Amino acid sequence: xxPSVTERAIxxxxxxIDVTIREGIDPIIRVSRLARAMxxxxxxxxxxxxxxxxxxxxxxxxxxxxxxxxxxxxxxxDVLSFPLLPPGSFPVSPLAAAASPAFATPPGRRLxxxxxxxxxxxxxxxxxxxRGGQTGDVRWSVGDELRLLITHGTLHVCGWDHAxxxxxxxxxxxxxxxxxx
Numbered sequence: 001x002x003p004s005v006t007e008r009a010i011x012x013x014x015x016x017i018d019v020t021i022r023e024g025i026d027p028i029i030r031v032s033r034l035a036r037a038m039x040x041x042x043x044x045x046x047x048x049x050x051x052x053x054x055x056x057x058x059x060x061x062x063x064x065x066x067x068x069x070x071x072x073x074x075x076x077x078d079v080l081s082f083p084l085l086p087p088g089s090f091p092v093s094p095l096a097a098a099a100s101p102a103f104a105t106p107p108g109r110r111l112x113x114x115x116x117x118x119x120x121x122x123x124x125x126x127x128x129x130x131r132g133g134q135t136g137d138v139r140w141s142v143g144d145e146l147r148l149l150i151t152h153g154t155l156h157v158c159g160w161d162h163a164x165x166x167x168x169x170x171x172x173x174x175x176x177x178x179x180x181x
Contacts, residue, residue: 012039014049016110020056025120027057029143037147038116038154040178045158046091047113053157054115055150063119078122079149083114087159116153123149134172144179151178 006021010032017035021027027034038055060076067073067080123145126132130139133148155171162168 010035012036014051015039015042015047016050016052018052018054020054022056022058022062025057025059028120028124028146033143034146034150037150037178040181041151041154042113042158044174044178045155045160047158048085048089048111051111051113053113053154056115056117057120058117059121060119063117063122066117076119076122078119078126079153080117081114081153081156082117083157083159084112085114085159087161090159114157116150116157118146118149118153120146134175147179148175151175 005023006019008019008031010017010019012035015038017038019031019035021031034055034057038053042049042051042053063078063080064076067075067077070080070082120142123132124142126136127140127142127145130137132138132140132145152171152175155174160167160171160174162171
């Protein structure tokens with residue numbers, strides 16, 4: 001038997017955010033607020049538009065399985081991103097949004113950028129334990145932690161990374177700016 005889900009498309013021009021909420025998951029804050037965080041990250045990263053992106057709100061068990069299958073990781077993680085475009089498809093600077101590459105799609109169609117999967121369970125645990133935020137030592141609301149994870153995952157879909165110190169500093173600075181706005 002397939003678990004029931006709630007699916008909803010939220011349009012924040014030029015973006016369509018396809019939200020899936022797994023059975024038993026409480027999104028904690030309004031889904032429209034989460035979608036706005038995602039749209040802001042897409043704008044800042046200069047994502048090609050119009051486009052769609054998926055947001056899946058899940059639990060630790062699903063993230064643990066995805067982590068194992070796709071990354072060889074052990075146990076749950078808070079957010080995973082599945083980009084469909086190579087990082088070079090996005091502008092180098094987040095301020096270069098106007099210079100984003102043009103993608104030809106049939107009329108009425110949107111380019112799908114990828115999907116972001118978030119463990120609401122992990123976000124709640126991190127926020128409650130004061131292990132939230134970019135540094136893992138922030139005590140704030142579950143809603144704020146979800147907004148951060150969604151922003152972070154969306155930037156990964158748009159080619160951002162934090163493997164090197166300079167990349168991490170730039171990504172964290174952009175996340176702070178987006179969450180403050």
